[in-house]
Amino acid sequence: xxxxxxxxxxERRSQLMDEAARLFAERGYHPTSVADVVEALGVGKGVFxxxxxxxxxxxxxxxxxxxxxLRRRQQAAIGDEPHPVxxxxxxxxxxxxxxxxxxxxxxxxxxAATEERFAPTLRRGxxxxxxxxxxxxxxxMVDGHCRDQxxxxxxxAITGVTGALARNFILEGDGxxxxxTDAAVTFSLHGILN
Amino acid sequence: xxxxxxxxxxERRSQLMDEAARLFAERGYHPTSVADVVEALGVGKGVFxxxxxxxxxxxxxxxxxxxxxLRRRQQAAIGDEPHPVxxxxxxxxxxxxxxxxxxxxxxxxxxAATEERFAPTLRRGxxxxxxxxxxxxxxxMVDGHCRDQxxxxxxxAITGVTGALARNFILEGDGxxxxxTDAAVTFSLHGILN
Amino acid sequence: xxxxxxxxxxERRSQLMDEAARLFAERGYHPTSVADVVEALGVGKGVFxxxxxxxxxxxxxxxxxxxxxLRRRQQAAIGDEPHPVxxxxxxxxxxxxxxxxxxxxxxxxxxAATEERFAPTLRRGxxxxxxxxxxxxxxxMVDGHCRDQxxxxxxxAITGVTGALARNFILEGDGxxxxxTDAAVTFSLHGILN
Amino acid sequence: xxxxxxxxxxERRSQLMDEAARLFAERGYHPTSVADVVEALGVGKGVFxxxxxxxxxxxxxxxxxxxxxLRRRQQAAIGDEPHPVxxxxxxxxxxxxxxxxxxxxxxxxxxAATEERFAPTLRRGxxxxxxxxxxxxxxxMVDGHCRDQxxxxxxxAITGVTGALARNFILEGDGxxxxxTDAAVTFSLHGILN
DNA sequence: AATGAATGAGGATTCATTCAT
DNA sequence: AATGAATGAATCCTCATTCAT
Numbered sequence: 114x115x116x117x118x119x120x121x122x123x124e125r126r127s128q129l130m131d132e133a134a135r136l137f138a139e140r141g142y143h144p145t146s147v148a149d150v151v152e153a154l155g156v157g158k159g160v161f162x163x164x165x166x167x168x169x170x171x172x173x174x175x176x177x178x179x180x181x182x183l184r185r186r187q188q189a190a191i192g193d194e195p196h197p198v199x200x201x202x203x204x205x206x207x208x209x210x211x212x213x214x215x216x217x218x219x220x221x222x223x224x225a226a227t228e229e230r231f232a233p234t235l236r237r238g239x240x241x242x243x244x245x246x247x248x249x250x251x252x253x254m255v256d257g258h259c260r261d262q263x264x265x266x267x268x269x270a271i272t273g274v275t276g277a278l279a280r281n282f283i284l285e286g287d288g289x290x291x292x293x294t295d296a297a298v299t300f301s302l303h304g305i306l307n
Numbered sequence: 308x309x310x311x312x313x314x315x316x317x318e319r320r321s322q323l324m325d326e327a328a329r330l331f332a333e334r335g336y337h338p339t340s341v342a343d344v345v346e347a348l349g350v351g352k353g354v355f356x357x358x359x360x361x362x363x364x365x366x367x368x369x370x371x372x373x374x375x376x377l378r379r380r381q382q383a384a385i386g387d388e389p390h391p392v393x394x395x396x397x398x399x400x401x402x403x404x405x406x407x408x409x410x411x412x413x414x415x416x417x418x419a420a421t422e423e424r425f426a427p428t429l430r431r432g433x434x435x436x437x438x439x440x441x442x443x444x445x446x447x448m449v450d451g452h453c454r455d456q457x458x459x460x461x462x463x464a465i466t467g468v469t470g471a472l473a474r475n476f477i478l479e480g481d482g483x484x485x486x487x488t489d490a491a492v493t494f495s496l497h498g499i500l501n
Numbered sequence: 502x503x504x505x506x507x508x509x510x511x512e513r514r515s516q517l518m519d520e521a522a523r524l525f526a527e528r529g530y531h532p533t534s535v536a537d538v539v540e541a542l543g544v545g546k547g548v549f550x551x552x553x554x555x556x557x558x559x560x561x562x563x564x565x566x567x568x569x570x571l572r573r574r575q576q577a578a579i580g581d582e583p584h585p586v587x588x589x590x591x592x593x594x595x596x597x598x599x600x601x602x603x604x605x606x607x608x609x610x611x612x613a614a615t616e617e618r619f620a621p622t623l624r625r626g627x628x629x630x631x632x633x634x635x636x637x638x639x640x641x642m643v644d645g646h647c648r649d650q651x652x653x654x655x656x657x658a659i660t661g662v663t664g665a666l667a668r669n670f671i672l673e674g675d676g677x678x679x680x681x682t683d684a685a686v687t688f689s690l691h692g693i694l695n
Numbered sequence: 696x697x698x699x700x701x702x703x704x705x706e707r708r709s710q711l712m713d714e715a716a717r718l719f720a721e722r723g724y725h726p727t728s729v730a731d732v733v734e735a736l737g738v739g740k741g742v743f744x745x746x747x748x749x750x751x752x753x754x755x756x757x758x759x760x761x762x763x764x765l766r767r768r769q770q771a772a773i774g775d776e777p778h779p780v781x782x783x784x785x786x787x788x789x790x791x792x793x794x795x796x797x798x799x800x801x802x803x804x805x806x807a808a809t810e811e812r813f814a815p816t817l818r819r820g821x822x823x824x825x826x827x828x829x830x831x832x833x834x835x836m837v838d839g840h841c842r843d844q845x846x847x848x849x850x851x852a853i854t855g856v857t858g859a860l861a862r863n864f865i866l867e868g869d870g871x872x873x874x875x876t877d878a879a880v881t882f883s884l885h886g887i888l889n
Numbered sequence: 890a891a892t893g894a895a896t897g898a899g900g901a902t903t904c905a906t907t908c909a910t
Numbered sequence: 911a912a913t914g915a916a917t918g919a920a921t922c923c924t925c926a927t928t929c930a931t
Binding site for chain 2 (some may be wrong): 912913915918919
């Protein structure tokens with residue numbers, strides 16, 4: 114399935130991923146058929162299988178691409194900020210902003226967790242995300258800014274807070290991004306600071 | 308689908324719900340066929356439809372029943388504890404213990420969020436759970452134990468922490484229940500206390 | 502399936518046939534399940550199979566019973582009327598009246614014609630009905646009241662007129678029985694008279 | 696279900712309708728499964744659902760198409776014949792001929808009357824057919840050729856005669872088309888003429 | 890690259906019938 | 911006589927995938 118794609122080809126592939134992500138998020142993975150996806154783009158079914166080996170592969174591609182994109186966003190936000198706690202905060206804020214801009218994808222993460230064949234991919238990405246935070250936490254502990262506790266547990270707690278707030282207030286569209294983000298930051302930092 | 312069931316009937320219905328919950332959790336809702344469920348119990352396919360109108364209805368029943376059961380557990384744990392912050396802690400500990408005992412169901416909550424037809428039921432239960440915590444938080448604010456902030460946001464944050472820690476350390480089976488629970492409590496209380 | 506039935510038993514059997522006829526007529530034979538029938542009477546499924554060997558047998562019983570009943574009605578109406586044309590008229594009027602009172606059954610005749618396993622039973626009854634008319638027609642021809650033509654064809658034509666008018670004006674409930682009956686008589690007698 | 700079909704596609708769709716009509720007529724609608732239809736054509740099951748949304752839709756399509764075809768035949772036969780009674784006769788003869796050539800479809804009309812979901816479509820077509828005859832009858836009454844009576848009743852009677860004779864002598868295959876048609880004409884015209 | 894058509898295994902559901910009590 | 915429960919073959923339909931053009 115490694116194909117050399119022309120510019121137009123890449124564009125098509127991208128369209129398919131976007132449209133599929135939108136539909137998967139809206140209706141769910143299973144209730145969305147390949148036919149639905151290609152129909153939404155007004156193309157034939159052959160197109161789909163030209164770019165993806167299977168529906169499953171498509172989903173995994175979307176998943177990976179989203180995880181990569183989110184991480185890139187976090188790293189860009191953190192830049193070379195030296196203070197570890199501040200790094201955590203910046204990453205958290207970047208995540209929340211990204212969720213707000215990529216609402217569709219959020220549901221896919223949720224779903225991926227529920228099926229054996231997608232869970233590993235999801236987990237892999239999450240471990241990376243956790244590891245990032247863990248690094249900052251360890252730095253913060255060394256500096257004495259942070260309670261001395263299993264950093265992995267703390268990292269998971271932080272992502273849990275972020276995810277929950279995003280899901281409940283951002284995806285439903287009825288919360289103010291800045292307020293929610295501030296709350297996430299306050300809550301999380303209180304949770305870890307000395 | 309309202310049927311008066313004999314004792315034996317209730318037993319069967321219960322078996323079906325348990326077995327289905329187990330399989331749905333293990334493989335996912337869609338990859339589990341009705342045939343899989345009845346086969347696992349060694350009964351005919353018709354039995355299923357004697358007790359449930361559809362696979363969809365079964366899932367919703369499982370969902371509701373789990374939500375009710377979890378809440379009962381929380382309320383039993385809280386009892387008549389007068390201190391609001393302590394009430395939150397007791398509820399949180401009860402939730403974590405319940406998750407440990409009902410690992411199967413956790414995935415179902417995750418999945419339910421991803422499909423239109425199940426999301427409302429899930430949301431309804433979550434709103435109740437949030438409302439419970441919100442009540443305690445308001446009491447705590449009045450007493451000055453808790454930071455003065457939108458209590459709904461705080462409640463969501465708390466359930467987010469609990470859920471994330473349960474998912475990552477309890478369901479995978481590689482975390483110590485007490486340690487994780489303590490961490491959840493510490494993190495959450497720091498997150499809300501003055 | 503020949504059972505000696507108590508008085509109560511006969512009553513039950515009768516109830517089942519009536520209810521089934523009603524439902525079959527209303528929704529069709531196949532869309533009506535045995536469960537529907539027993540439910541409508543508020544009894545268990547076992548009852549049905551106590552009185553009938555199968556759904557198919559039930560239908561045939563209803564069919565035969567209706568045919569017998571209709572014929573009885575015709576013969577009662579004709580009595581010992583001596584004039585053959587008048588006999589035809591009386592029979593026709595009796596049929597129309599019976600259709601008006603047994604609307605439910607009409608559809609069953611229609612349906613029976615469309616399935617191999619019921620068609621023979623239906624045909625048998627219709628042949629008897631046709632033969633009755635044919636006898637009168639032959640008498641009428643002998644007396645010179647009636648055009649000399651294949652009497653079977655004429656008999657079929659008469660029942661066709663009667664059936665069509667009953668179906669279109671009586672079953673739908675928007676025609677006046679007397680007017681329609683008179684029309685059927687006029688049309689039919691013009692059709693056969695010299 | 697509106698699809699642009701290629702020539703090959705139209706051909707397939709047509710084959711499916713014909714084969715289904717044949718089987719429905721032979722065995723009945725319900726006893727004929729979709730699997731039976733596609734097997735008879737030696738194609739996969741999916742083909743069916745490429746062309747029809749459901750078995751039900753297919754049946755309705757067959758029904759409509761038959762009604763349209765029959766009417767076309769009648770109109771072609773009538774042409775611009777000026778005499779109203781003669782128009783009725785030509786239409787009747789055309790109907791009988793069409794029935795002889797489309798025996799399969801006749802049963803479908805019968806069956807359609809017995810189920811709620813098909814009855815409306817059938818009725819619609821029949822009303823058109825009746826209206827056609829009614830128009831001729833009114834013309835004939837104006838000209839004084841025809842008894843002055845509710846023309847709708849007369850029209851129904853005529854179609855009743857035609858249908859009954861076709862069913863009893865043509866479909867069973869043991870009657871001579873010309874003889875039966877002549878009889879239908881004679882009977883019907885006597886039924887309406889002054 | 891792309892399309893309409895075709896495949897066929899798989900899945901949810903129905904329902905006549907039987908069984909245990 | 912009667913009931914609730916159970917059976918399982920049969921049916922309609924879906925859909926990921928492949929094929930011919």
